[in-house]
Amino acid sequence: MLERIAIYPGSFDPITNGHVGIIQRSLRIFDRVVVGVLRNISKKPLFNVEERSAMIQETFLDEPRVEVDTFEGLLVTYAEQKGAVAIVRGLRAIADFEYELQMSNMNRRLAPEVTTIFLMAEDRHAYISSSLIKEVAALGGDVHGLVPPSVEHRLMAALQTKR
Numbered sequence: 001m002l003e004r005i006a007i008y009p010g011s012f013d014p015i016t017n018g019h020v021g022i023i024q025r026s027l028r029i030f031d032r033v034v035v036g037v038l039r040n041i042s043k044k045p046l047f048n049v050e051e052r053s054a055m056i057q058e059t060f061l062d063e064p065r066v067e068v069d070t071f072e073g074l075l076v077t078y079a080e081q082k083g084a085v086a087i088v089r090g091l092r093a094i095a096d097f098e099y100e101l102q103m104s105n106m107n108r109r110l111a112p113e114v115t116t117i118f119l120m121a122e123d124r125h126a127y128i129s130s131s132l133i134k135e136v137a138a139l140g141g142d143v144h145g146l147v148p149p150s151v152e153h154r155l156m157a158a159l160q161t162k163r
């Protein structure tokens with residue numbers, strides 16, 4: 001039988017428990033989820049693409065249905081290369097909607113056979129973003145429970161070397 005593959009794209013600088021929740025729920029719908037880490041992000045990243053990928057890999061070590069990969073260029077071209085039927089995006093609040101609608105419409109125009117699926121973020125993760133996590137951690141705030149353990153460790157190490 002044909003595998004149903006979804007791409008979950010993003011910059012993941014770093015992955016948060018919000019992203020983790022979206023990946024776990026996608027696994028209930030799809031046979032395999034490819035987490036596509038964007039190589040050249042416009043925002044200046046704290047972690048390079050290898051570190052960002054490693055943190056996702058460490059988080060899903062026990063889940064063989066999650067593949068962590070990197071990509072650059074058009075998302076839909078990458079999705080087609082991977083044989084994906086869907087792109088998964090998480091919506092946290094109404095503020096995410098407009099940007100996501102724009103992207104999904106453009107992606108549908110470019111590749112009508114790849115469907116964008118939106119999953120609502122859980123309430124407890126709705127306020128998390130990677131930037132907020134980095135800011136809170138840099139100012140000495142506690143991010144325990146908001147990011148996977150491997151991210152917590154790397155975040156502390158990265159911020160200590162920056163000081």
Ligand code: COA
Nearest residue numbers: 009010011012018019073074075090103106128129130131
């Ligand atoms: N829980 C917690 N945080 C979440 C989240 C969730 N469920 N979903 C999104 N976020 C946060 C991210 O942490 C990130 O936070 P930050 O801005 O503080 O770093 C923010 O929301 C943006 O999300 P992200 O998934 O990282 O998206 P992005 O805007 O960086 O990347 C791509 C979006 C990769 C899908 C888009 O840029 C893309 O497709 N690029 C490829 C080029 C292309 O095809 N362009 C044409 C598109 S039509």
